[in-house]
């Protein structure tokens with residue numbers, strides 16, 4: 345059984361969910377029937393990856409060299425993964441859940457005629473089969489399925505394999521072979537990138553903040569976000585929004601939480617002026633605690649909340665800020 349794991353990077357470092365994929369890889373390597381291959385873009389931060397994984401039974405690491413710093417087209421990465429599949433006779437391709445991989449995976453599965461399974465939230469392997477859970481219908485239902493580990497592209501949800509440290513101290517040095525693949529920008533691209541705008545780096549990123557404030561249409565206009573920013577600064581919280589807020593153009597797309605946005609797992613989610621539509625809940629269901637503020641006592645969000653405050657956010661939040669400032 346040959347398994348290829350694609351490790352994505354953020355700002356030239358392995359992203360947190362790629363480290364989670366390494367946790368999965370470390371478990372898979374314990375099974376002698378699995379040949380594990382890793383593939384990632386090359387960056388300085390990964391030059392020690394081979395040593396970090398030195399007692400793992402990894403067959404080979406492939407680094408994609410992007411010397412001229414071209415924009416990385418998802419379709420081009422798909423071509424590279426497809427040719428690795430062919431050369432190595434890969435049965436299963438595993439990726440993490442980000443917009444980049446969500447772009448690659450369906451395309452790749454079509455191209456290879458592999459089945460595509462997104463949103464896997466837990467799994468185990470038995471007798472060359474994968475038995476997995478995945479949330480469907482906007483998290484209203486949990487599908488339990490079994491597939492043969494053959495001809496599959498799988499996407500694992502983030503925040504499910506966090507617990508183990510992926511760097512394991514080793515006694516034994518196992519020399520993992522490395523291959524370099526050159527990234528060329530100028531062939532087989534379906535579209536051309538004309539311009540790139542870097543998004544503002546947040547002090548408290550939505551994906552990793554322990555406290556996240558989710559804001560809905562009840563905020564009424566973009567200027568009122570100042571109130572939310574004040575609260576977020578005091579709490580050290582990240583800010584996310586509903587699709588309505590994005591559709592109104594009040595906040596950028598990358599702050600959207602939910603089925604078509606980000607899936608987060610903070611310790612505390614503070615839902616302000618949002619109704620709790622199932623597509624939004626899909627992104628916050630895994631929060632440890634939910635506190636909500638809504639002026640409609642029948643708002644759906646209260647069904648999911650540990651604590652609910654019925655009232656006008658424009659009265660409650662200034663009071664909350666004053667209280668927190670006096671703590």
Ligand SMILES: Cc1cc2nc3c(=O)[nH]c(=O)nc-3n(C[C@H](O)[C@H](O)[C@H](O)COP(=O)(O)OP(=O)(O)OC[C@H]3O[C@@H](n4cnc5c(N)ncnc54)[C@H](O)[C@@H]3O)c2cc1C
Nearest residue numbers: 560561562586587602603604617618619621623624639657
């Ligand atoms: C295919 C599909 C995918 C979707 N994906 C997503 C997704 O990924 N993420 C997402 O968020 N949505 C998604 N949606 C949209 C979703 O169905 C809802 O329409 C959206 O989440 C509602 O946003 P909202 O809660 O901000 O607005 P509303 O539903 O209009 O709720 C506003 C809330 O604010 C409260 N409120 C108003 N004024 C105040 C005040 N002064 N004080 C306190 N409370 C107040 C109201 O009582 C109300 O509950 C999707 C929809 C579809 C069909």
